Amino acid sequence: MKNTACFALLWVTLNLACTRVAGQNQGEVLGYHPIRTDAHQQIIPWNHTDPAEAYDEILGLTWKYWSNIPGYWMRKESNFSQRFGIRFPPLYLLFRTQDPADLGIGGGQFAMMLSSFNLYYDYAGDPAVLANMKFQADWYIKWGFSGPDCAWPNLPYPCNTELLPVYDGDLVLGKGFTQPDKAGDFGFELTVLYRKTGEKRYLQRAMEIADTLAVHTAKGDADHSPLPFKVNTATGEVGYILGKDGVSPIPSGYTTNWTGTLRLFQSLESLGAGDPKRYRAAFAMISDWLKAYPLANNRWGPFFEDITSWSDTEINAGLMAWFILDHPDWVTDGPEKVRHIQDWVVQNLALEGWAQYGLKVIGEQTIYKMQGQSHTARHASIELRYAELTGDRSRVPEAIRQLNWCTYAVDLDGKNRWPNPETYEIWWSDGYGDFMRHFVRAMAADPELCPAKPHLLRTSSVIQMVKYSQQRVAYVTYDQASHEVLRLPRKPSAVTVDRTSLGEKANAAGEYWTWRQLTNGGVLEIAHSSGDRVEVEF
Numbered sequence: 001m002k003n004t005a006c007f008a009l010l011w012v013t014l015n016l017a018c019t020r021v022a023g024q025n026q027g028e029v030l031g032y033h034p035i036r037t038d039a040h041q042q043i044i045p046w047n048h049t050d051p052a053e054a055y056d057e058i059l060g061l062t063w064k065y066w067s068n069i070p071g072y073w074m075r076k077e078s079n080f081s082q083r084f085g086i087r088f089p090p091l092y093l094l095f096r097t098q099d100p101a102d103l104g105i106g107g108g109q110f111a112m113m114l115s116s117f118n119l120y121y122d123y124a125g126d127p128a129v130l131a132n133m134k135f136q137a138d139w140y141i142k143w144g145f146s147g148p149d150c151a152w153p154n155l156p157y158p159c160n161t162e163l164l165p166v167y168d169g170d171l172v173l174g175k176g177f178t179q180p181d182k183a184g185d186f187g188f189e190l191t192v193l194y195r196k197t198g199e200k201r202y203l204q205r206a207m208e209i210a211d212t213l214a215v216h217t218a219k220g221d222a223d224h225s226p227l228p229f230k231v232n233t234a235t236g237e238v239g240y241i242l243g244k245d246g247v248s249p250i251p252s253g254y255t256t257n258w259t260g261t262l263r264l265f266q267s268l269e270s271l272g273a274g275d276p277k278r279y280r281a282a283f284a285m286i287s288d289w290l291k292a293y294p295l296a297n298n299r300w301g302p303f304f305e306d307i308t309s310w311s312d313t314e315i316n317a318g319l320m321a322w323f324i325l326d327h328p329d330w331v332t333d334g335p336e337k338v339r340h341i342q343d344w345v346v347q348n349l350a351l352e353g354w355a356q357y358g359l360k361v362i363g364e365q366t367i368y369k370m371q372g373q374s375h376t377a378r379h380a381s382i383e384l385r386y387a388e389l390t391g392d393r394s395r396v397p398e399a400i401r402q403l404n405w406c407t408y409a410v411d412l413d414g415k416n417r418w419p420n421p422e423t424y425e426i427w428w429s430d431g432y433g434d435f436m437r438h439f440v441r442a443m444a445a446d447p448e449l450c451p452a453k454p455h456l457l458r459t460s461s462v463i464q465m466v467k468y469s470q471q472r473v474a475y476v477t478y479d480q481a482s483h484e485v486l487r488l489p490r491k492p493s494a495v496t497v498d499r500t501s502l503g504e505k506a507n508a509a510g511e512y513w514t515w516r517q518l519t520n521g522g523v524l525e526i527a528h529s530s531g532d533r534v535e536v537e538f
Contacts, residue, residue, distance in 0.1 A: 032411040034046070052450050055442070060414075109429045110156070114186075118192055122457075154212055172305070179255075180227045185260030190209075191267040223254060226258070226285050228255075300344075318378045357405070359402050444457035456486050463475055484526045495526060497532075511527055513526045
């Protein structure tokens with residue numbers, strides 16, 4: 001993903017250097033901080049001995065920094081101001097890193113941000129998080145889509161090819177090229193934002209994305225996914241990457257990042273929106289292809305916006321594992337498939353130089369096996385969710401140490417950089433959108449990793465509003481039928497749904513709440529089907 005022109009030359013050097021970032025001695029610096037260990041010399045977070053308190057602070061710091069990112073003064077100030085009506089666009093709308101020379105945002109950045117901030121809003125209840133979600137979505141919709149008359153209409157472009165917060169093409173192939181998998185990811189997040197806000201413009205755009213993707217979906221084969229990796233929206237021309245020889249161009253007709261598109265089709269069908277028959281057909285073709293090819297042969301690439309040749313990626317494999325964990329009936333032997341994916345990631349992308357601290361760190365992709373905080377955190381959160389569902393906790397201690405390792409990427413003010421001595425960039429996607437969500441998901445899977453304070457960790461619906469106080473949590477779900485998981489400091493004294501009391505035992509409608517005591521506080525689970533306004537007193 002980073003500086004792809006140098007991948008082949010630098011891989012061995014960077015791999016060896018980065019596996020030794022921690023060194024052999026207590027107190028050596030990783031990222032922004034000296035490494036801290038417990039009595040067994042295993043890594044602990046830099047900011048607290050208790051991971052729960054550490055992760056909570058890490059989330060708060062990263063959000064605080066993101067929400068206060070300064071703007072970048074455009075040199076063509078008058079032209080820019082006249083065109084956009086603002087003077088200081090946030091840096092993340094223009095660049096992939098904090099460096100103004102690194103033109104072009106990350107290809108999946110907007111979808112990642114909406115994903116993380118949706119979970120963080122539920123966790124923290126801060127209205128500013130939801131406001132930022134809407135701001136980003138509205139900006140991207142206004143300045144990032146192909147026209148309605150294109151061969152591939154109404155799709156977001158992954159990158160800005162000029163020094164403007166206008167998204168008009170692909171970072172490698174240039175103007176007019178898009179990445180359909182990123183469109184599917186963003187479309188799904190728009191359906192979540194529609195459910196969260198009730199604002200129909202998000203649903204309309206999601207349907208337009210789904211319509212284009214569905215009409216172009218084909219069966220696929222060993223060398224072609226049902227939709228291509230890169231395509232020219234105006235002409236329908238499939239883009240190119242370099243083949244295994246690193247020289248010969250081959251069509252970029254293959255990627256495995258289709259779980260966001262599957263979720264988009266599912267979400268629209270559940271809303272009764274768009275063309276359910278066409279969505280179901282496309283869903284089936286993509287599902288059949290994923291089961292027949294990547295789940296069988298482990299070709300998990302490519303993903304990143306600046307890729308110039310074939311590369312298998314942790315993110316594609318990990319997102320597939322998450323989809324299976326969320327949809328256990330989608331594939332036969334789902335837990336075994338997840339185990340196989342996770343083991344493949346370790347075998348092909350793990351960096352071994354951290355054994356002295358009790359963990360392996362996960363690299364980004366096979367062509368650029370650089371350790372990454374977002375990829376390591378995703379891998380860890382999947383292990384925790386896998387343990388929750390299967391009861392196999394053999395990998396939980398290492399998963400927690402992996403999350404501990406990831407905290408070192410975050411500075412005291414919330415800057416979040418790649419924890420590598422050669423690449424200190426603050427990547428907006430890796431450090432924020434594809435980072436925060438993994439900690440919230442880890443907490444939901446293992447609530448001991450969340451402090452004993454009121455936090456909503458998981459919902460089967462979408463949370464439209466949540467408010468926290470010292471003795472009360474109140475929230476509104478989009479669906480009346482929903483299941484929530486909350487962390488609380490003590491057992492609730494009352495749970496109501498639409499002001500009707502809910503008991504610990506299931507009523508005739510199958511509604512109930514349960515309490516599981518932990519060392520400090522506990523976990524409240526609520527199931528309801530006849531109301532959407534939930535209040536918990538404790």
